[in-house]
Amino acid sequence: QSVLTQPPSVSGAPGQRVTISCTGRSSNIGAGYDVHWYQQLPGTAPKLLIYGNSNRPSGVPDRFSGSKSGTSASLAISGLQAEDEADYYCQSHDSSLSGWAFGGGTKLTVL
Amino acid sequence: EVQLVESGGGLVNPGGSLRLSCAASGFTFSNAWMSWVRQAPGKGLEWVGRIKSKTDGGTTDYAAPVKGRFTISRDDSKNTLYLVVNSLKTEDTAVYYCTTSPGSSPRGFWGQGTLVTVSS
Numbered sequence: 001q002s003v004l005t006q007p008p009s010v011s012g013a014p015g016q017r018v019t020i021s022c023t024g025r026s027s028n029i030g031a032g033y034d035v036h037w038y039q040q041l042p043g044t045a046p047k048l049l050i051y052g053n054s055n056r057p058s059g060v061p062d063r064f065s066g067s068k069s070g071t072s073a074s075l076a077i078s079g080l081q082a083e084d085e086a087d088y089y090c091q092s093h094d095s096s097l098s099g100w101a102f103g104g105g106t107k108l109t110v111l
Numbered sequence: 112e113v114q115l116v117e118s119g120g121g122l123v124n125p126g127g128s129l130r131l132s133c134a135a136s137g138f139t140f141s142n143a144w145m146s147w148v149r150q151a152p153g154k155g156l157e158w159v160g161r162i163k164s165k166t167d168g169g170t171t172d173y174a175a176p177v178k179g180r181f182t183i184s185r186d187d188s189k190n191t192l193y194l195v196v197n198s199l200k201t202e203d204t205a206v207y208y209c210t211t212s213p214g215s216s217p218r219g220f221w222g223q224g225t226l227v228t229v230s231s
Binding site for chain 1: 223
């Protein structure tokens with residue numbers, strides 16, 4: 001059982017917008033720690049998609065956006081493309097673990 | 112260009128040991144907090160542990176499942192991060208990644224991973 005809770009799967013048609021939720025608790029997201037998001041394409045290492053709740057590293061399209069409120073965070077992907085089909089993970093610091101907590105991952109299917 | 116290259120994985124018997132390495136380049140390694148994250152086959156990401164930079168104390172923290180069995184260290188003169196894994200269990204079978212922190216530069220870089228398979 002992951003410390004951060006994500007839906008196992010989401011799907012959408014090309015061009016549509018999808019959101020992926022990440023629910024934490026008072027020892028992680030609710031304590032004010034930043035949330036980061038990763039994209040993992042099949043057979044590859046994770047890639048940082050969003051850092052510090054809502055910031056995109058250089059090279060990440062602005063179709064990807066992040067937000068955080070209370071004990072939850074969300075990743076939104078607009079204008080879905082076939083190449084967005086991947087697993088997505090949220091991550092935050094957890095004071096009870098003295099380290100990182102990850103969500104269980106969400107598999108995005110582009111219909 | 113930031114690069115992280117892991118090595119040292121392989122097939123090991125239960126109870127065995129390995130030393131994983133992560134060679135870093137393209138950034139000031141000595142200033143970076145470094146972490147190990149693992150991913151069991153078909154499963155999600157699991158944080159293993161972290162080592163701070165020496166200027167920030169050089170201390171380590173570990174996830175509960177590996178505490179007392181795994182040891183993270185660094186050699187800043189060689190720009191290399193290490194993970195010594197002892198008393199291996201079948202549930203330690205995973206791809207092991209080294210990664211920089213997403214909270215500070217260089218943000219969120221990952222190596223390609225090295226596979227550790229624990230089986231008799």
